[in-house]
Amino acid sequence: MRHPFLQKCKRFLLMTVGAIIYAFAISTIADPNSMAPGGVAGLSVILSRVIPVQTGTLIWCFNIPILLLGLWKFGAKFIVSTVYCTALTSIATNLFSGKIPPLTNDILLAAIAGGVLIAVGIGMVFKAGSTTGGTDIIVKVLRLRFPHMKTSRLFLALDVAVVGSSAFVFHNVDAALYAAIMVFVASTVLDIILYGKDSAKFIYIISDKSEQIAKRLLDELGIGVTYVKGVGAYSGKDKNVIMCVVKKHIAPKTEDVVKEEDPMAFMIVTSATEIYGEGYKNLFSEKL
Numbered sequence: 001m002r003h004p005f006l007q008k009c010k011r012f013l014l015m016t017v018g019a020i021i022y023a024f025a026i027s028t029i030a031d032p033n034s035m036a037p038g039g040v041a042g043l044s045v046i047l048s049r050v051i052p053v054q055t056g057t058l059i060w061c062f063n064i065p066i067l068l069l070g071l072w073k074f075g076a077k078f079i080v081s082t083v084y085c086t087a088l089t090s091i092a093t094n095l096f097s098g099k100i101p102p103l104t105n106d107i108l109l110a111a112i113a114g115g116v117l118i119a120v121g122i123g124m125v126f127k128a129g130s131t132t133g134g135t136d137i138i139v140k141v142l143r144l145r146f147p148h149m150k151t152s153r154l155f156l157a158l159d160v161a162v163v164g165s166s167a168f169v170f171h172n173v174d175a176a177l178y179a180a181i182m183v184f185v186a187s188t189v190l191d192i193i194l195y196g197k198d199s200a201k202f203i204y205i206i207s208d209k210s211e212q213i214a215k216r217l218l219d220e221l222g223i224g225v226t227y228v229k230g231v232g233a234y235s236g237k238d239k240n241v242i243m244c245v246v247k248k249h250i251a252p253k254t255e256d257v258v259k260e261e262d263p264m265a266f267m268i269v270t271s272a273t274e275i276y277g278e279g280y281k282n283l284f285s286e287k288l
Contacts, residue, residue, distance in 0.1 A: 011128045018124025019085045022132060023056070023092035024100075025117035031055050031093075032102035033110040035179040036166035037118060037186065038159030040066070040134030041089075042179070046162070046169045056093030060086065063133045070137040073144065081130035082137070089132055111178040115185025122186070123193035135159075159183055191249055201251040202272040205242035205258055206230070207265035214242055216257045221250055245272055 026041050034049070036042030044058035053061075063086045071079045104110050125132055139154045163183060167176035207213055210227070217223040228241040246254050251269065258265050 011130075014124045014128035015081060015085050015130050016088065018121045018128065019088040019132065020092050020121070021117055021124065022121030023089045024096055025114050025121060026055065026059075026089075027093045027096035028100050028103045029110050029114035029117065030179075030182065031097065033105070033107055033114075033178075034166075034170050034172065034175045035107070035110065035114065035182055036162055036176075037114065037179060038135075038162050038183045042159075042162040042166065046166050049169060054094045054097060056090040056095075056097065059093060059134075060090035063090075066133055066137050069141060070133075073141055074137075081128070082133050085125050085130050086133040107175070107178050108181075111181040112185055115182040116189050118182070118186040119189035119193060123190050126190075127193075200245055200247050200272045201254075202270050203242075203244050203246060203251070203254060204228075204268040205244075205265055206239060206267070207242070207258070207262040208239075209262040209265070210240040210242055213258055213261045213265070214240075216261065217242075217244065217254065220257065221246075221253055223250065223254065 022041075026037070026045070029035075030037050030041070031045050031048070034045070036045045040062045041055075041059055044055045044062060047053070047058050048055045067079055067083055067086065070082065102110075103113060122132060131137070135155060135158050138158065142154055163176055163179045166179055167173045170176070205213060214225045214227070217225050223244050223246050226243045228243050230239045230241040231237070232239060244254070255267070255269075258267055
């Protein structure tokens, strides 16, 4: 069993290095090439062209009310590590800006390299169980108000709004299109970092609140759910075991729903490399 102190040190190191890599990508790739990579960071890059305030400072200013909202809605435990990552990202972004020359002036290379570095940085922060604030908290709050709206669509809507507005502020449609490429690259690489290359996740959920969990999975995430009848060997009680297959980018949202409904639930998550049926491959056409 790993020592709790070493675990905390590893988590702290992951958060720190991840936040610094993220800040490096913003300050030496995205910002110098006028690319708004979605979210609060992208909004800060845009606004820094309108008012004489550094991008890192704007990232922090935008996040203050968001963090307070998160504190109110989710409590201090959820926010502490996010405050650290957000503050470090803001400080590091300002330190790198102007002191380190742009990594590249080739806008296509910038879109690809920036997307990869952003994904690596955010991926490390996520692996440590934290976030960089911003749209992560906004989406979580919006989901409380509009539970029928899918998380992935909320993230997409916010990113599209930021990237789209950059075209008007910068008077450069090309820069906005390359920013969209950066967002796509970051999203794709982040998926690989967090969930690997498998196409989907196969999940079993054993809980005393299976009906509530199943309803939310169906209504909020649009996931098909099957009940498997089970009996507890120790308790002798009948249970409805939830069985579902989800695309990998939906897996963390599935886990969030289970944690919110029943923190004591037993969940098995494994990789599913080939899936045939509605929403996936067609059994007959794939075999021809």
